Every structure is written in structure tokens, then in C-alpha cells.
Amino acid sequence: MNVALAKTDTKTDTSRALGEAFANVRERLPGTGAVAEARQRALEAFERQGLPHRRVEDWKYTDLRTAMREVLPLAAAPDEAAASRAAAILKSAAVKGARQLVLVDGVYAPQLSNLGKLEKGLAVRTLRDALETGGEAVRNQLLPPKQSADPMVALNTAMMTDGVVIEISEGAELAQAIQIIHIASGASPAAMFTRSLLRVGNKAKVTLIESFVAAEGAKSYQAHDALVVSVGSHARLDHVRLMEDARDAFNISTAFVTVGAHAHFNTFNLTAGGQLSRYQAFVTFGGEHARVETNGVNLLNGTQHGDTTLFLDHAVPNGASREVFRAVLDDRGHSVFQGRIIVRPDAQKTDAKMMTRALLLSDEAEADNKPELEIFADDVTCGHGATTGALDQSLLFYLRARGLPEKEAQALLIEAFVGEAIESIVDDDLRDIAVGAARRWLAARG
Amino acid sequence: MNALLEVKNLQVRVEEREILHGLTLTVNPGEVHAIMGPNGSGKSTLSHVIAGKAGYEVTGGEVLYKGEDLLEMDPNERAAKGVFLAFQYPVEIPGVATMNFLHTALNAQRKARGEKEILTPDFLKKVREVAKSLNIPQDMLKRGVNVGFSGGEKKRNEILQMALFEPALCILDEMDSGLDIDALRVAADGVNALRSKDRAMVVITHYQRLLNYIVPDFVHVMSKGRVVKSGGKELALELEKSGYAQFDDAA
Numbered sequence: 001m002n003v004a005l006a007k008t009d010t011k012t013d014t015s016r017a018l019g020e021a022f023a024n025v026r027e028r029l030p031g032t033g034a035v036a037e038a039r040q041r042a043l044e045a046f047e048r049q050g051l052p053h054r055r056v057e058d059w060k061y062t063d064l065r066t067a068m069r070e071v072l073p074l075a076a077a078p079d080e081a082a083a084s085r086a087a088a089i090l091k092s093a094a095v096k097g098a099r100q101l102v103l104v105d106g107v108y109a110p111q112l113s114n115l116g117k118l119e120k121g122l123a124v125r126t127l128r129d130a131l132e133t134g135g136e137a138v139r140n141q142l143l144p145p146k147q148s149a150d151p152m153v154a155l156n157t158a159m160m161t162d163g164v165v166i167e168i169s170e171g172a173e174l175a176q177a178i179q180i181i182h183i184a185s186g187a188s189p190a191a192m193f194t195r196s197l198l199r200v201g202n203k204a205k206v207t208l209i210e211s212f213v214a215a216e217g218a219k220s221y222q223a224h225d226a227l228v229v230s231v232g233s234h235a236r237l238d239h240v241r242l243m244e245d246a247r248d249a250f251n252i253s254t255a256f257v258t259v260g261a262h263a264h265f266n267t268f269n270l271t272a273g274g275q276l277s278r279y280q281a282f283v284t285f286g287g288e289h290a291r292v293e294t295n296g297v298n299l300l301n302g303t304q305h306g307d308t309t310l311f312l313d314h315a316v317p318n319g320a321s322r323e324v325f326r327a328v329l330d331d332r333g334h335s336v337f338q339g340r341i342i343v344r345p346d347a348q349k350t351d352a353k354m355m356t357r358a359l360l361l362s363d364e365a366e367a368d369n370k371p372e373l374e375i376f377a378d379d380v381t382c383g384h385g386a387t388t389g390a391l392d393q394s395l396l397f398y399l400r401a402r403g404l405p406e407k408e409a410q411a412l413l414i415e416a417f418v419g420e421a422i423e424s425i426v427d428d429d430l431r432d433i434a435v436g437a438a439r440r441w442l443a444a445r446g
Numbered sequence: 447m448n449a450l451l452e453v454k455n456l457q458v459r460v461e462e463r464e465i466l467h468g469l470t471l472t473v474n475p476g477e478v479h480a481i482m483g484p485n486g487s488g489k490s491t492l493s494h495v496i497a498g499k500a501g502y503e504v505t506g507g508e509v510l511y512k513g514e515d516l517l518e519m520d521p522n523e524r525a526a527k528g529v530f531l532a533f534q535y536p537v538e539i540p541g542v543a544t545m546n547f548l549h550t551a552l553n554a555q556r557k558a559r560g561e562k563e564i565l566t567p568d569f570l571k572k573v574r575e576v577a578k579s580l581n582i583p584q585d586m587l588k589r590g591v592n593v594g595f596s597g598g599e600k601k602r603n604e605i606l607q608m609a610l611f612e613p614a615l616c617i618l619d620e621m622d623s624g625l626d627i628d629a630l631r632v633a634a635d636g637v638n639a640l641r642s643k644d645r646a647m648v649v650i651t652h653y654q655r656l657l658n659y660i661v662p663d664f665v666h667v668m669s670k671g672r673v674v675k676s677g678g679k680e681l682a683l684e685l686e687k688s689g690y691a692q693f694d695d696a697a
Contacts, residue, residue: 393500398537399547401497402607403525403555412550416541416590 019047021191022158025074029161031131031139038143042157049151058150061336061368062307067276068250072222074161075105075190082185085215087112089183093213095433098179105185106192106223107162121172121204127163127195138165141228142197150280152252156226159193163225166208170201170232177207177429182223184249185215191222202232202260207427208239212253212273214246220275222250233260233287237267238427242437245273247302254280261287266426268434269296271306272441278307285312285319285347292321295424297434299441300333300365307336314347317377323354326421328414329365330445339384340372347377354384359391359417361410411442448513450475450615450646451496457506458488458495465491467671468507473615476643480657480682481650483668484690489650490534492668493619497531498524511615525551526558528614532604534623539591544603547591548573552610576609580636598629605636616640616647622656634659654686669693 022043029039051068052059078086086104090112094100101124102112108126115124130138142165143157164180180196200206212223223245231237245251251274259265269279283292298306312321327335335358343350358367371384391413399409418438425431451473458466465488473479483489495502496509498521509516516524539547553563564572577587580602592600601621608616618637622630637660641647649660657665657679665681666673667690674693675681 392537394537395539397499397521398533398539399551400521401499401525401531401533402547402551403522403558403611404551405522405554405558406520408550408554409522412542412547413539416539419541 030128035131039158042154046151046154072189072191075192078104078185086183086185089215093211095179098177100179101164102181104183106194121169123167125165130165153254156224160195161193163194163196165197167199168204168206171203173205179209182212184218184221189220193224195226198229200231200235200237203234205236210241212243212245220248225253227255229257231259231263234262236264239267240430241269243271248275251277257283258286259290262289264291266293268425270437272299276305280309282311285314285316288316288318295324295421297418297421298327298335301330303332305334309338312341314343314350317348320351324421324424325356327358330361332364334366336368338370343375343377345376348379350380352382356386358388452510455507459503473646478647478662480662480665487668488671493617526555530613530616532618534620536592536600538593540593542591544587544591597624601633618649654682657682
């Protein structure tokens, strides 16, 4: 009796409503046959688990069952006013020199995107197109079965509407960075479910920037995104993700990355927007001698909740990984960092290090730092550390004695603190972009 | 003529302990005052209170700077108005590039005074000139503020800032601590180059040695939170011979 009760209990109003929402829109979602079946299975997987809550270990600090009370209808196509608001914000969000691929309210916007003069070795199409007309190979990449283990990924699989599918062929070294920009433009609250795919061929080289922004007037929306990446052997991917969503928005995003032999993956995530957000990255070493740097910064104030969860899977020998994470928290901001590194029994000579630090600017701010190392191989170099503290008063006084007002003195020290993560970005241009985003946050702080 | 700095009967507590018990000191533009005294006499407390460091409770007396109540001002306001403290132990600030720090600080001061910001080329030129005169190599300026600097380098960096910000009142807190004789000479030359009829200096030191290089107009002896004796530069030499013990009873 108790068991039966508990089982019913896992299905909250929210997840029930999500199921209904799916039933309402499934006819409009791209893909038939195998894709439609995968959606159905994913929805069932989601319904079995429901929204993750604090008793689910991986989601302990981000209880969606409490936080995500309301299910929002799937975003409608932007009207003219929304489209012009999106175009306006695009001006400031677009990184100069990069190729922009723009998703407005979860749907690819060709008029705002740049698909002209594609470099040799670069192919781009929409997720909708790939799901409707793509071959089995692409579909398999978009729907790897293991993804359904996480309920929010399952939900994304069930509902994914659009996104971009980018393929870089073997040996292609792209000079121009690619920027995927997610713009929320709707004046009424809505949900969007996007998924994108990036395949970096062997010996290829590319830079990917992801930006999440809100057009003026966008209201309490929910962005659900997934990015599936494969980095070929001897390939290189530089990746920066900037989440600057509206302050009343939800953003639940997942990245799946497989890194091939001798490949180099350098990634940086900055979370500064959103009322509640979770960025979870699952990075798997698929080949030996690969190098991965996953760095990140959470900059939160007000009542923002930002969760960065990284899972590094050293599945093969001779892999190297570095994680540098920083959180800066003001007011009642709440940052979660979970960094899990698993070193499988075969993964000898793994070299993995992780360091996370949180800076609290207010007595009411909260940081949960949870580094986790699970080592099953015996010949490895692994280490991790975590600290939480306030700004050093003696440094602040020194700066103020030199004429810097309190906020400016704090800003300089905060930038230095955040810089410890930003400096791990290898590419100079990307580093500047990250610094710019951190400065935007500091400037908005006043 | 208005005094630049007037400290009148200043009483200061740190936590529950009174450190300054009624200190009086008047400094006019162009003067160099030395404040000498044994450890624990309250010399550094005085410098911290003038610069505006938190944690000191003023329980009596006042500090006027150009006739204004200095104690009412934020530390950055004091700096913008021309008060400069050369720290005994300049802090290391990793991640904050020295040039960026200097430029930001200088412009913050100028902005507070309602002056135009200094542009990068003019700023760079100015820093280079000053750095050269103080024997500060360019690569030192490329590092984080004071990061990995030797004791002498840190003190030279303080004097570089003094030269750059052009304050009216300089408080030099134990500038000689940790310096060998050559480093001391370079630092003292830097300070002497900044002496002018409009600028006053208060040189706080435990040892007479520094005063061979920075020759003061006035010497004050502090003991147990008060100035117990004042005189000319010859007072420093007298102290060198007889020590501070003679003042223990006077306090």
C-alpha cells in the first residue's frame, strides 16, 4: 500500500501536465517512425522518474519538483514584434567575426542566421531537417540511448523541436568561429526544447560559442537545451558557453561530449542569467591521449540559483583533464558545483585535477561545492580541492586607499578571482569574450 | 597658512584596548616629519587611522585635513583628496595586473576630483618615466600587483604610486623595514625627489638609519600612544645613542 502510494507520488502535477503537453504537440514535432518512437520511449522514461528532486543524488541541490511548479506551453512561432525584438538583442549578442546560427524561441531563424559562403568542410542544417530527412547515422547520434538516464534529457528528447546540426569534415580547420545564439523573445511565458549536434571530424579544428539571451520583454520562459558533440581523433574543439538568460527564466541544459584519441577539448561555461539553471556536461574520453579542460564560472545574485554539474569519464588510459571552477555569489545567490571524475579500471596513467572555489559577497549567499573522485585504476595522478570564502579585507583596503570606491575595488578583486577560471581558456578571442561577459555582470551589479 | 594635517588629542581603541591616548600633531605643507618610537607605541595605528582602515574606533579628538574632518571620509575619498599611505607591508593581489590597477586607481581619483580621465597613451608615458627614475623594470609592471616582488620591489612600487598620484600628504609607514642598504638608498632617493613646498611627508620609523637618507624637518618621539618629545633632526641622533628607554616613564 505504501509502495503504491509512493509510486503515485512520483508523478507530480507538473510532470503529468508535461505529459499532456507532449500529447498535444506530438503531431507538430519533427520526425516520424524511429524518431517518433524514440520520443515516446523518452517520454515514458521521463514519466517513470518525474521531475528530479532532492532525493535524486545527482539533483540533490537543484530540486525541480519544488522549483518548476508550472509547465509552460511550447513557445509559439514569434510574431513580427517578437522577431524585431530578437533582431535587436542579436546585435549585442553576436560575436564579431563569428558565423551566427540563431534560434528564436527554440526555432531556427534563417533570416537572422548566416549560412552564406560556408567554408570547405563545414555543413550545417537544422535539427528539424535532420530528424525529418536525415539518415540513420545522424539520427543515432541525436538519440544515443544512454541519454535517457537523466529525466531532463529524456524530456528534451521527447520534446526537441529544433536546433542546428553542424558537421566538420576530416581535416577541416575552420578559421571562422560558429556561434549558436538562443534568443527568447516571447512576451508570454513559454517553454522551448532545443537540441544541437556538432561533429568534429578527425584532425579537424573548430571554435563553438553558445549564447543564451533574452529579447527585451521576454517573460519567465523555460529553455531546455541539449548539445551532442563528438570530437574526432587529433581534432580540436574550443568551446565557450555564455548563459545570460532573463532573470526570471529557467535554463536546463545538457552537453554530451565524446573526445577521440589525441584530441583536445577546451570548454568554458559562464552562468550569469536565469532564475534557476542547471548546466550538466557529460564528457567521455573515447580515445587515448586526449586532453580536456572544462572550466566554468557562476556569477549569481538576487535569488538566482545556478547549478553546474560536470561528469568526466576517463574510460581509457592516458587521458588528461583539468577542471577549474569559480562561483561569485551576492545577495541570496545560490551556486551548486558538482564535479565528478570517474577513472575506469583500464584508465591507467590518467592525469585529472579539479579545483573549485566560491566567493561569497553576502552572508545570505550559499555555495554547494561537491568534488567527487572515483578511481578504479591504480597508476593515476588525481587531485581535487574546494574552498569557500569572502573577499580579503586587507586587499580591499589597499585598493580603496589608492582611491578605488568600494564597488570598484570589489569588482577588480572579483574579476581577478573569476580570471583564475577564464585564464584556462586557450583561445585569446574566446578569453576576451568570457572576460566581457564577466564584466557585464560586474557592471550590472553597479 | 592653514595646516595640512591637524591631529588633535586623538584617542583610538582597537577592540577593547586603547592604543592612542591623546595624540597631537600638526603638519604644514612642505614639511617632513619623522615619527619615531619603539614597537607598540602606536605609530602604525596612527598611519592606519589617517588612511581610514577599518577596525579602529576613534573615541576622542579629531583629525583635520586641509581643515576638513578626515575621519568622516571613506578611504578612497581621502586618497582622491591627496592622502597617501605607503604601506609597511604592501599586499600581493594576484590576478590584478599592475598597470590596470594603477590606471584604474589614478582615474578613480581624478574622477572623484571632477578631473578628466587620463588616456592610456599619456598614462603609459607617465608610468614609464616614473618607473625609470625608480629603477623599476617594465616586466615588474606586467605582473600582478606586488606578486612575487622582493621587499625592495614592493617599497619601490609604493613610491612609484606616490609619484604617480601626486598626493599632498604622504605617510610612509616603516619604509625601511626589510630593506638592505642599497634598496633603502633607491627608495629614499625616490622619496626625496618628491619633496616639494606643497607636499608634506610623515615618515614613520623605528630606526634612525632611514633619517640619514630622508632628512626630516621635525622629529617626534612616540611612546605608549602619545608624542612624548618633539624636536629637530638632531633628536633622531640623540635617540640613536640613548635609545627609547628614557621615555618609558614619561608616557
